[in-house]
Amino acid sequence: MSDTPTPAPTSLSERDGLPDAMRSLVKEYPRNGWERNANYSHLIAFWLDRHLMFRKLLDQLDNDVKAALDGNDAQDSYKRKLSRFGGMLINQLHGHHQIEDHFRKQTLEAHRFLGVHCVWPPLGPPIHRSVVD
DSSP states (O other): OOOSOOOOTTOTTTOSSOOHHHHHHHHHSOGGGGGGSTTOOHHHHHHHHHHHHHHHHHHHHHHHHHHHHTTSSOHHHHHHHIIIIIHHHHHHHHHHHHHHHHHHHHHHHHHHHHTEEEOSOTTSOOOEEETTO
């Protein structure tokens, strides 16, 4: 029996497309219409861009380690790249999650104060229901 964990069906490195639940969201809210959606904002655009940056950093780290292992990059060069891009990824992820946690907490507290429950995702139509239901 292998000690290697089975990847989740949503794992970006293992899937060949979007899972059904996500595909239905893309069908209902196609990317080319996001900017016209009333719930879309510059903040959402910023966060989507950050997620793209994380993917680019992961690709950079992956390509760098492959080049080092294949002997196409010197050890000292690889160490500098790993320190730079690995550190950037960790620091940016940490800050990103701190801000997301703070933003979500404020949003949920505001909705509780108003007596409504907000269901994510923010791009979908605002779905509210009374907390006293």
